[in-house]
Amino acid sequence: MSDLSDWETTTSPKILLIKLSSLGDVLHNLPIVWDIRRQLPNAQIDWVVEEAYVHLLAPLLSKESFKGIDRIIPFSLRRWKKNLGKLNTWKQFFAFRKELRASTYDVIIETQGLIKSAVVCGLATKSANAVIAGLANATQFSGYEPLARSFYSKSVAVPVQCHAIDRSRRILSAALKWPAIERSVTPLFYPEQFLASIPAHNIPGITAPYMLFFHSTAREAKRWSDSHWIALGNALAELGYQIVLPWGNTAEQRLSMALAKQIRGSFVPPAFSIEEAFPLIVGATLTVGVDTGLTHLAAVLNKPTVEIYCDSPRWKTEGYWSQRITNVGDMQTPPSVEEVLKACKSSLSEKNV
Numbered sequence: 001m002s003d004l005s006d007w008e009t010t011t012s013p014k015i016l017l018i019k020l021s022s023l024g025d026v027l028h029n030l031p032i033v034w035d036i037r038r039q040l041p042n043a044q045i046d047w048v049v050e051e052a053y054v055h056l057l058a059p060l061l062s063k064e065s066f067k068g069i070d071r072i073i074p075f076s077l078r079r080w081k082k083n084l085g086k087l088n089t090w091k092q093f094f095a096f097r098k099e100l101r102a103s104t105y106d107v108i109i110e111t112q113g114l115i116k117s118a119v120v121c122g123l124a125t126k127s128a129n130a131v132i133a134g135l136a137n138a139t140q141f142s143g144y145e146p147l148a149r150s151f152y153s154k155s156v157a158v159p160v161q162c163h164a165i166d167r168s169r170r171i172l173s174a175a176l177k178w179p180a181i182e183r184s185v186t187p188l189f190y191p192e193q194f195l196a197s198i199p200a201h202n203i204p205g206i207t208a209p210y211m212l213f214f215h216s217t218a219r220e221a222k223r224w225s226d227s228h229w230i231a232l233g234n235a236l237a238e239l240g241y242q243i244v245l246p247w248g249n250t251a252e253q254r255l256s257m258a259l260a261k262q263i264r265g266s267f268v269p270p271a272f273s274i275e276e277a278f279p280l281i282v283g284a285t286l287t288v289g290v291d292t293g294l295t296h297l298a299a300v301l302n303k304p305t306v307e308i309y310c311d312s313p314r315w316k317t318e319g320y321w322s323q324r325i326t327n328v329g330d331m332q333t334p335p336s337v338e339e340v341l342k343a344c345k346s347s348l349s350e351k352n353v
Helices: 023-029 031-039 051-060 077-081 087-100 115-123 146-151 164-175 192-197 226-237 250-260 274-282 293-300 337-348
Strands: 014-018 044-050 071-075 104-110 125-135 154-156 210-214 242-244 286-290 305-309 325-329
Touching: 014 031, 014 115, 023 031, 023 051, 023 164, 023 293, 031 044, 031 164, 044 051, 051 071, 051 274, 071 087, 077 087, 087 115, 104 115, 104 164, 115 125, 115 146, 125 146, 125 164, 154 164, 210 226, 210 293, 226 242, 226 250, 226 337, 274 293, 286 293, 286 337, 293 305, 305 337, 325 337
Parallel strands: 014 044, 014 104, 044 071, 104 125, 125 154, 210 242, 210 286, 286 305, 305 325
Antiparallel strands: none
């Protein structure tokens, strides 16, 4: 009698990916969709993600000319937690559970290692002998909740220092009993046809050529100093570039306005959605940003990007897949203005652009 599970004998298993948030984490999980398709082109691939990040996955939806994600299942935990006492919240939760259970999964791959994402594993319908794979241990500087392991049938140990993409690939490889996917297999993110179809932005006030400065992030210690941004902005403005200072909340808007007053010719755009961020980034000559989601979006779109690390380790999220990406600074060793300016000029050179 074969010791193989039913799903191991088929070329079209049903696979559920669970990576709920946040922006950068979702982006760094995208390569495993391509890794699966490379070896299992006929698999069904569904993905549960927080509703705020659905637009990050939409370009990978399967269509006649492209096989990617077959079903995106939005999860609204952040919004539901604010309205637990309302009947409509529970109606939405049960609708989510019904949608999740519409398929019976052979393999569930949970790459977040948190109870909230592990609970989704428990809610999903599983085939006999299904594999539910997740993290066996924490990695440095990443959230991890050991209780999540109780929802898995396969807990996958990873190095304590492990890049976000490598971590997801290790869990995938263990779940499907594949050899580890090496970095020599360049991670892919978005289809070429999608990248070619991104329209021009329509934000009045931005003039070409322009550069984006993503100066804010959720944790204050990860920020680069305001005086550094001002010095860098003025140096690049002297080269003929407009500096654009996006923001995500009221405090960041105030900071963008304060920086703009001291950077010649700079501009603070109105609020924009993740969906609108794609054309804004694609149209930029260069994106410079701290370790935050929109900086990583520029990197996965393979646009000239300078990633600044001030109080987070480069090994965790650095863009390593393209010469267009330059990483400067490291944990508790923020780069100087001169280092970042040099990286910007290098990114603008004919070799990289």
